[in-house]
Amino acid sequence: MALLTPEDLEDLLNKLRQSNETIKASTGKGITEICEDVYGTRPASQKVAIVPITAGNGVIGNFSSSLLAITEYFGLEGYITEHPDITGYHQAVSDGADILLMADDHMFIAHNLKSRKIAANHICTGVIYSEIASRFIHAGSKDVLVIGLGRVGYAGTEHLVKKGFNVYAYDPNTEFMEKAIEELGVNAYDSADPKKFSMVFEATPNANTISEGMIAERCLVSTPGIPCALPPELAENGDIDLVMEPLVIGAAAMLYSVF
Ligand SMILES: NC(=O)C1=CN([C@@H]2O[C@H](COP(=O)(O)OP(=O)(O)OC[C@H]3O[C@@H](n4cnc5c(N)ncnc54)[C@H](O)[C@@H]3O)[C@@H](O)[C@H]2O)C=CC1
Ligand SMILES: NCCC[C@@H](N)C(=O)NCCCC[C@H](N)C(=O)O
Numbered sequence: 001m002a003l004l005t006p007e008d009l010e011d012l013l014n015k016l017r018q019s020n021e022t023i024k025a026s027t028g029k030g031i032t033e034i035c036e037d038v039y040g041t042r043p044a045s046q047k048v049a050i051v052p053i054t055a056g057n058g059v060i061g062n063f064s065s066s067l068l069a070i071t072e073y074f075g076l077e078g079y080i081t082e083h084p085d086i087t088g089y090h091q092a093v094s095d096g097a098d099i100l101l102m103a104d105d106h107m108f109i110a111h112n113l114k115s116r117k118i119a120a121n122h123i124c125t126g127v128i129y130s131e132i133a134s135r136f137i138h139a140g141s142k143d144v145l146v147i148g149l150g151r152v153g154y155a156g157t158e159h160l161v162k163k164g165f166n167v168y169a170y171d172p173n174t175e176f177m178e179k180a181i182e183e184l185g186v187n188a189y190d191s192a193d194p195k196k197f198s199m200v201f202e203a204t205p206n207a208n209t210i211s212e213g214m215i216a217e218r219c220l221v222s223t224p225g226i227p228c229a230l231p232p233e234l235a236e237n238g239d240i241d242l243v244m245e246p247l248v249i250g251a252a253a254m255l256y257s258v259f
Pocket of ligand 1: 226
């Protein structure tokens with residue numbers, strides 16, 4: 001799995017504010033309202049402890065401080081434990097923290113110690129970014145193009161299918177394609193088909209995975225994927241709304257899912 005870099009997390013809250021303006025213009029609601037709609041919850045001054053984890057590739061310089069900024073942005077009381085790993089976990093529980101945020105190289109979780117709810121970042125990211133794509137106010141149909149059926153993409157596809165959208169999906173991994181067709185009933189995206197999409201959810205670790213032939217003139221591309229799925233020549237096109245940022249929207253969905 002592609003890991004975040006400190007560079008990915010630079011200027012985080014400005015990237016979020018830009019994305020949120022696009023989300024409001026494209027869907028009619030901001031990220032907090034959409035999280036409330038999806039999870040039926042609201043913040044209630046929960047105390048959030050962020051526990052740095054040294055396993056694997058170790059601590060990412062500004063990952064914990066980014067999570068602290070996110071918790072505070074959404075009106076919560078957050079802090080980073082003095083020590084990482086088990087010592088930090090022990091401190092957080094002893095301090096009476098309501099929610100723990102911690103990540104190793106494979107899983108990033110939010111765990112509400114009071115309600116016992118737990119959330120995984122890849123699931124919540126898939127759900128919230130596909131939800132955003134599906135709310136495009138200028139969409140002319142319920143057709144959604146999904147690019148990438150990995151951990152994030154499959155979770156988002158499952159969410160879209162449950163909500164009754166017509167999903168057309170593409171992933172070069174034939175096993176993932178067969179699984180999505182058999183288990184979720186998605187349509188295989190056919191590049192030879194002239195159909196163009198006004199709602200696109202992309203979740204791949206590759207750049208420029210979206211080509212002009214896939215998208216309608218006026219469309220919303222909602223992608224947590226790093227790097228950017230849109231080629232620069234398309235991204236400059238004023239009629240394409242792009243929602244893309246490296247951490248905040250997915251982390252917000254995790255918090256709302258465990259309130
Ligand atoms: N912004 C955020 O908050 C988050 C971002 N991410 C990012 O989302 C991306 C996806 O993450 P995961 O689902 O965990 O990765 P993954 O490795 O589980 O899945 C990626 C999928 O994309 C497919 N793929 C690669 N190139 C493709 C192409 N050209 N067209 C269609 N499919 C293609 C692969 O076959 C694979 O199935 C990564 O870049 C990851 O860093 C992940 C979690 C949160
Ligand atoms: N965008 C959210 C998905 C993040 C994920 N792709 C990742 O980089 N995970 C590694 C996080 C490692 C954190 C580190 N253990 C720390 O605690 O600083």
